[in-house]
Amino acid sequence: MSEISPARNRRGRPPKYGRPAQLVTLTLPDDVLAWLKTLHVDPAWAIVKLHEQASRRSRKAPALAELMPLPERRALIMVNAEVLSHIPNVNIIPLSDGRGLLALKPGSGVADLEIAVIDRLESTGVPPAEREALLALRDKLREWRQQGVRFEARAIVLATGVDRARTSGAGEVGRTPRSRDVA
Secondary structure (H helix, E strand, O other), X not given: OOOOOOOOOOOOOOOOOOOOOOOOOOOOOHHXXXXXXXXXXXXXXHHHHHHHHHHHHHOOOOOOEEEEEEXXXXXXXXXXXXXXXXXXXXXXXXXXXXXXXXXXXXXXXXXXXXXHHHHHHHOOOOOHHHHHHHHHHHHHHHHHXXXXXXXXXXXXXXXXXXXXXXXXXXXXXXXXXXXXXXX
């Protein structure tokens, strides 16, 4: 007689919140319960929703600029994509976590990046939050330069229109992607 794994053949309702949970009895004032029901008909779901909103707000904002290490003592410049999206002649390839990969035009280097930051700082109409971020980025670039970090200018090719489900094999792509040189 073989044993059947309980994880594979579970019966009954799935977990209410998609993760382990406990039954908790609460006594709440009527007005608080009515307010929770304005957020969700199920007060328990309303409490979970409030928790998830609060935890999203409390997550640390992405660093303004940082070096993301790669093998062989190399790194990519990652920036806060939302704040630094208006630097002239600079492309930022956004990632899902709010950061972005900094990409320059072909043949451009870190000196061109510093000049672009300075040019943006000197332009009119830059919002105060962006100005503060640009000043911090300028300081960070200077700091890296003074620490002896060397920068190479490389082009980055970004493929767009690629269906993830069809990119299963090495080099196999379900349809021909459109690509553009972003750096």
